[in-house]
Amino acid sequence: MALLRTRRSKFTALCLLAVAAGTIAYICLVVPRAQFLAPAPTPILYDRNGAFLAQVGHSDDGSGRIDYGYWPLEDLPDRFVKATLALEDKRFFSHAGVDPYAVGRAAWQNLSAVRRRSGASTIAMQVARMQQPEARTFVHKILEAGAGIALTLRYGHHAVLAQYLRLAPYGNGSHGIAHATRFYFGKPVTDLSWAEIALLSAIPQSPTRMNPLRPDGLRRAVQRGHQVLDVLQAQKIIRTDEAEIAHRQLNELRMPDLPRRPDALHVILRYHDLIETGRIKPAAANTPLIHTTIDLSLQRDVTALSRRFLDSWRSAGALQVAAMVVSRETGEVLAQVGSSNYYGRHAGSFDYTQIQRSPGSTLKPFVYALALERGILKPTDMLLDLPEGASGIGDADREFLGPMLPRQALANSRNVPATNLLRSIGLETTFHFLRDLGLHDLEIPADHFGLSMAIGSLPTRLDSLMRAYRALANDGQLQDLRWASEQPQQPSVRAVSLDTARLITSFLSDPQARLPSFHRYGSLEYPFPVAIKTGTSQGYRDAWAIAYSQKVVVGVWVGRGDNGTMNRMTGASSAAHLVHAIMDRVHESKPGDLADARFPTPPDRKPVDLCIVNGAANDNTCSQTLVEWLKPNEMPELTAKVPHLDTGAGTTPATAGAGARAASASLSTGRDDGGPQIHLAISTPARNSQIWRNPEQPAAYNRLALKAEVKPRVPQIVWYVDGQPFAVTDPDRPVFWPIQSGEHRFQIRLPYRDETSAVIPVYVQ
Template identity: 30%
Template sequence: MKRLILHISLGAALCILLAFGALQGWYGWYAASHPLDLSRLDRRGSLILDRAGSYMHMFAAKDGIFRLKADISHVDPRYIRTLVAFEDKRFYNHGGIDYLALFRATAQAIKNGRVISGGSTLTMQVARLLEPRPRTWQSKLIEMARAAQLEDRFSKQDILNIYLTLAPYGGAYEGVRAASWHYFGREPKDMTWGEAALLTVLPQSPSRFRPDRHPAAAAMARDKVLARVQGALGISKADLAANEGDRLRLSRNKKHPVTAYHLAFRLKDRKDDFDTVKTTLMARYQGGATDIINRAVNRLAPGMTAAAVIMDSRTGEIIAYVGSPDYFNEARAGAVDMVRAIRSPGSTLKPFIYGMGFDDGFLHPLTLIRDEKVRFGDYAPTNFRDRFHGEISILYALQHSLNIPAVKVLSRVGAQRFAAKLALAHVPLDIPGDQGAGLALALGGAGISLEDLVRLYGALAGDGHVRPERLRMADKLTAGAPLISPTARSYLQRILKGVAPPADLMPASLRQKGRRIAFKTGTSWGFRDALAIGFDDRWVIGVWIGKADGTPNPGHYGAKTAAPILFDLFAMMPKNSPREIRPREIRVAESDKVNWQLSRLSPLQRHFDQPPLKRYAAISPPPVIQFPVPDSQIKLPKAHRPVYVEATGGTGNLSLLVNGEPVAKFTPQGHVWWQPDGVGFHHLTIVDEAGRSVGTDVRILP
């Protein structure tokens, strides 16, 4: 009898060995002839966060599933320990198939006539997640083959990472990160034992244990997991008592907010390796700006909409981005991002036209110019309401946004040159037709986005350089392209800060703080666009109002409709942030000295419309700079001694301008001493009383 039992046992063992060998051979054949399909791992969505890591939006993958890449190093160890202890306690010791668990599950099923426990390891579950199949014994064999294949190709950590990315957690959410953001409103880096247990049991029956739909069933399943793993994980009785029976604490933001939806949609494909986009937005100001725009639009006519951008001029970071007040409002074309839409800038480019005149040396804020009827060929610009003001200063012309002076100055600067200057600063204008830039640029005869306008005004508020907008914290801080000199920038800052808004439009909080806002408004032809752009020592804010389809909005113009919103946005922003240090890469010249005395202006700068003294110019040669010679490199004299400048020719007294600012006067055939304010490039201009000028560039070396 004993020998019979021995023979039976040996035979059974031999059969098991043969079956095991056959299975191993079949696993090897299947793996060799059926490569792993890892394509589901590549179908992932995007997570959009503000600069502090607060949730803004989550985008689904192309298959409609909210799925984010996960890594064991970014997940609370309590969850990993709970998962392994509950699902596959021999995970780190088997080769993908736990034959003891399979034998136990088979015996329980035979004894009870139904499935009591599963024998699938975490590796087998990963195989099923990668290649979903019906629950049949044939599918189980394939999963076992795939498990062996996975163990042969990947480390245990890699296998866990795949599970953490693909496991189902209810509804359209897969992966522990998407689930944690959906249910808890945060990354799974810091969980309680209860949260770890809940996310462990959810994949077993995602629809039955969904905590947002079946909280009682979810709580019971969670407590079951805690009771089973308590001993293995050494969970204290105090921790167990604190988590068992505790009510589920779910995030209140399961309905994804649509704040900054336009920006979120714009950036969703610019994610990092973990499918995350950390924007430069500040949630507090983004929400406040959205509320302000919403309230304003609700007071406007049907079909009208609005947009706003808030930028930090020191870094180019976008702090708030409102493409429209409601993305899903079809009546107001809410899906159209009006921050990026190409629209007419109205009069908002005028400061930069005057700025080029300042840099060219023929213009000064106190230069007198005649505001009168004028014609340039077939083009006859007019002022708002067809009013003219006679002889006025450039300061007055810009502060009152008069059209005729701006067009006159652009005619001397050159419209093509002005457009090329902006293009070199990476702000190209959309010029209609094929004739190129014309004088209508001064009054909005070109297209530009609100975003680019804010960047341009950032140069006025900052150091004169136009920087690329920084939308993500990962975007590098760059020096930007030079647009305007410190002297011209200082002139424009002073002029625009002197614009006094109507008292009834300025929020009381701004009036009480004595906060000076430099701003410019603009209105396009036919009242199609109303704009207001402003800046202080740190913030640049742009507001646009109109209709997305470009139809007119009679009675709505920049000063009336857009400016009040601009002031409300400034009232929301902090005046200063002493804890933050200005980046070394951006040094704003704060010691610009501006000459505001008309008597010191050169003849070229006093009267814009005064013709040159042709009678004297005909009998005298134009001025010539004898020293320094063009493109000189002069070592900075010791003890701060001045540099010798000599010029000949010209009519009447000669004037020396350095970087567009008058320095001294002297007689022809004479010389003057110039004291450089430091090393670097300087542009020297000599102007005679006939208005003729000559210039040269000089580099002062240390």
């Protein structure tokens, strides 16, 4: 007997030890589950008019599914809580995480093989399962039960219920009731009707079978929603009349179309990056709604225009396009097209608004602005577009236009004047100025780029150019582009003076100043004020156009993802046409429209007619003039000035004159010190010609051809009309003078030399 008792005691002890060990193991498995876990709330993006733009969700473990939602609840929505508990766990507040009655009922039904079985999972147990999904086995059920009790004891019933309403699946990737109501109905949960509550509370039981965006799923969800309403009525949560109205509304409920992501994946990915890096933060963490600056209607139109224009350029080798539209006043990004098609061929997945490319001539306005800021350049200075001092740099047309006003030199996008200005300013100074504008972030020496920095060797991005050009459009104030109302806005900084910004704007918006490089009424001219600059990189790899009006800044890049060359695709012949179409769309302009408006003029400046060759004030004898805005101390004399060359930093009038004389020597085959004399003669028109002007003929055809005879040949001559310089040209090429009534005198001279032709009088009636 003693031995038997001893064996029984040992067995009992072993059993107790086994139970204790099992209990400890069970506790060890349950304790880690006894904490709230939830993914971060995912934002919903709306366009500037409140239309759905996109969601930024969480990718799962590789299955390809993306989950959304998980919005926490500040307050439990009373009506939805009652509907949820009536359906899922009506004794929720009377048990500690496991419902003994439900467990017993489920066990009886399982043992008795009742066909319709009910589960025993409580709200707390479902929270445990949603936080750590596992196979639906008996062991895992036991662990979920323990975790449900632990969660309830640790956090309390209200917190567990709030966690359930944050995690519960409502179909189509939506989790949590706060997100689901926004996703399906576009409103907060507190604004739901009883019919909408019944429908949504039915979905978590089987989100796939009851997908409300599919006809069969909606039918099942409605059927279960009627059961929810019946339970609510039976429990006297809603009155009979309320239940009747809800049943009727539930039968008539039509779900809105599934919000679809627009064809704007690049801009959505940019928002994802802005959110991930913290540059955009929702105003309310519990309701992460992002109100973007994008105008979806404009976005669609800009995308369609970009694709249509690109299709017409493919034969010339263009394979990609990027475009941006930014509000001039606020800096808000209204549209962005990163490529022709994200999923298309030719490296469409790259966002070309953020890729560094050669900017061509689009940096020239900032070189001129810096020269004006530092007093190196005045609007009346004459810049020489000549081979001398060009450092091997030429223009796409392989010609030189001679002396030019700064307005003409920039509007014609001449390379030699820009590089000479860069030389005068200094490479390092210009390099740092462009970095301050955000056009690059390089830390290498400026010598790496040299003078070609002014014409495209310094790489930059389209979005950086948009920011910098907006500073010109915004009277010199530089500010980051704005992507959402929730984006913290840094104060603007002054990049250039208001005077300089408006002067550069007047240069870029003057169609007359673009002659002869860009003809009138082409892609650069608008029926309303627009400042525009084009750019073409070496080898026709990149074509650019950046323009701004009183409303918007528009930028376009055209090129190839493989950095290959295109067939003579320039900014003016390609990108500028797309910019024009986008501008017309924004301004809603129609053919024949003409706005009587202009950009604000530079303060403290007065308009003055300047002769385009020598920069002198017009004395009513100069046949070609431009209006320039001058300060009182910049007013020129009526006598002509000698153009100067920017030969380097510290150039003085004396050294400029010396440079000009050196240039004159290079233009002539003779010398001032006794070299051969140059014979100059006018072959057309003949002396004392009588010319009749046809008043009904278009002005473009009322022209007189001027032809010269020069021996020996020289590179360039200057045509004078009525004593004023009219054109600098190759002597073998005719010049066309717009016919004007009256008596006129024509003469040829050599630049900076004494040789002249005889004066040829002509009479025009």
